[in-house]
Each structure stands twice: as C-alpha cells, then as structure tokens.
Amino acid sequence: MQQSIQITIGIIAGVIALLGYIPYTISVLRGITRPNRATWLIWAVVGGLLAFSYLAVGDVHAAWVPLGYFVGPLFVCLLSIRYGYAEWTRLDTICVMAAAFSIIPWLLSHNAMLTLIINLIIDATGAIPTLIKTRREPETEDFSAWLIFFIANTLGLFAIGTWNLAASYSIYLFLLGGAMTFFTCTYWRQRCVRMQAAHAALKACDTDAASDAQPGGVKKVPGHALET
Numbered sequence: 001m002q003q004s005i006q007i008t009i010g011i012i013a014g015v016i017a018l019l020g021y022i023p024y025t026i027s028v029l030r031g032i033t034r035p036n037r038a039t040w041l042i043w044a045v046v047g048g049l050l051a052f053s054y055l056a057v058g059d060v061h062a063a064w065v066p067l068g069y070f071v072g073p074l075f076v077c078l079l080s081i082r083y084g085y086a087e088w089t090r091l092d093t094i095c096v097m098a099a100a101f102s103i104i105p106w107l108l109s110h111n112a113m114l115t116l117i118i119n120l121i122i123d124a125t126g127a128i129p130t131l132i133k134t135r136r137e138p139e140t141e142d143f144s145a146w147l148i149f150f151i152a153n154t155l156g157l158f159a160i161g162t163w164n165l166a167a168s169y170s171i172y173l174f175l176l177g178g179a180m181t182f183f184t185c186t187y188w189r190q191r192c193v194r195m196q197a198a199h200a201a202l203k204a205c206d207t208d209a210a211s212d213a214q215p216g217g218v219k220k221v222p223g224h225a226l227e228t
Contacts (some may be wrong), residue, residue: 006158006159006160006161007159009155009158009159010156010159012040012155013068013069013152013153013155013159014068014152015068016151016152016155017068017069017072017148017149017152017153017156018068018071018072019148019164020072020145020146020148021072021075021076021145022145022151023142023144023145023148023161024072024076024142024145025075025076025079027142027145028076028079028080028083029079029083032139032140032142033084033140033141033142033145034083034084034085034140035076035077035079035080035083035084035085035130036080036084036085036092036129036130036133037077037080037081037085037088037092037125037127038091038092038093038095038096038126038129039078039085039092039095039127039130040073040076040077040080040084041075041080041096041099042095042096042099042123042125042126043077043123043126043127044070044073044074044076044077045099045103046099046102046119046122046123046126047069047070047073047074047123048070049102049103049115049119050069050070050119050120050169051067051069051070052124058176068152069173071133073149076127076222085140089100089129091128091129091132092129093123094123095126095128095129098122098125098157099122099125099126101226102118102119102121102122105118113164113165113166116165116166116168116169117165117168120168120172123169123172124172124176127176130180131176131179131180131183134180134183134184135183137188138167138182138184139181141183141184142184143181143184143185146177146180146181146184147185149177149180149181150177150181152176152177153170153173153174153176153177153178154174154177155171156173156174157170157171157174202203206212
C-alpha cells in the first residue's frame with residue numbers, strides 16, 4: 001500500500017515538474033526569462049545521467065522527477081541557444097568542462113551509487129551560474145515556473161522509497177527550488193510594492209486635481225479665477 005502511494009506521488013511530482021516548463025518556456029519566448037546556457041546544458045546532460053542512475057539503483061518511484069528534469073532542461077537548453085543569457089563567463093566554462101569529465105566515471109564505473117553522487121556534485125556546480133545570475137538579476141527568471149518546480153521537488157521527497165545516498169538528489173532539488181523561488185519571489189514582491197506605491201501616487205494626484213476644480217467648472221489658480 002505504501003509503495004503504491006509513493007509511486008503515485010512520484011508520478012504526480014514528475015508531471016508537475018514538466019508542467020513548470022510551460023510558464024518558463026512562455027517567459028523565455030517573451031524575452032522576460034533569459035536562461036543561462038551553461039547551466040541548462042549541464043542540467044540536460046547530468047539530469048539524464050542522474051535519471052538513469054536512479055533507475056540503475058532501483059529506486060524507480062523517485063526517478064520520475066529526475067526524468068522530468070532531463071526532458072525539460074533539454075528543451076530549455078535548445079531555447080537558450082537563441083534566447084539565453086548573453087554573458088558567458090569563465091565559471092560557465094569550468095562548469096561545462098567539469099560536467100563533461102563527469103561522464104567518464106559514469107561510463108567506466110559499475111557503481112551506480114558512486115556515479116549518482118558524482119553527477120549530483122556536478123549538477124550542483126552547474127546550478128551556481130544560474131543562482132548567481134538570479135541573485136543579481138532576479139527579473140531574468142520566472143517566479144511562477146520556479147514555484148511549480150519547488151512544489152514538484154517537495155512532493156519528490158515523499159516519493160523516496162529508501163532513505164539512502166540516492167535520496168540526496170531529491171533533497172538537493174528541494175533546496176535548489178527553494179533558493180530560486182526565494183530569489184525570484186523577492187524581486188516580484190518588491191515590484192508589486194513599487195506598483196502599489198505608483199498606483200497610490202497616481203490616485204493622490206487625481207484626488208488633488210479633483211479638489212482643485214470648483215463647482216461649475218471653475219479652477220482655482222493663485223491670484224486669478226479662470227472660467228473653463
């Protein structure tokens with residue numbers, strides 16, 4: 001019974017993770033979100049390796065979210081070629097090279113758990129450029145998409161069949177989604193506050209303009225009274 005519940009939760013989490021790419025893709029096509037090319041390239045490659053590592057370890061229930069985070073990043077990676085963040089830093093290069101080298105032990109090692117941990121470290125390294133970018137420029141990421149990812153990552157924790165080293169990837173996704181949601185939420189909250197302040201200022205100007213007008217269409221002007 002518990003196993004069937006975990007399977008169901010894992011499938012739901014994977015579906016929700018994929019749904020998060022709908023608002024993300026729309027935001028990218030509108031030119032609002034600018035994905036970091038290095039990050040999404042690494043996430044596409046390492047996400048696929050991690051998903052297959054989960055399947056090799058045997059924790060199929062928790063593999064749905066990693067599968068979702070392989071298909072989605074692959075699509076965003078292709079979009080980033082045209083719509084991605086223009087700046088390519090030395091850190092991006094280092095992360096891409098590290099991810100490329102991580103494929104070697106994945107191919108040579110027969111220890112799926114060890115490979116899982118190696119790829120987890122590389123995946124986290126790939127997240128660094130996007131975390132730094134979002135911290136500095138939160139407007140370049142979509143809050144609604146990352147909120148959906150965070151919900152999927154949270155559900156993914158409940159799909160874990162065995163709490164061993166394999167569960168570290170689900171925990172990592174939960175922390176990553178939480179951090180990105182926090183960064184983007186802070187920006188949009190500040191933007192809402194600014195919009196409310198601007199609306200209040202505009203309303204105050206309208207009120208002042210209405211109070212300056214006299215009944216009968218007479219406006220008060222210092223030292224004069226002009227008929228409209």
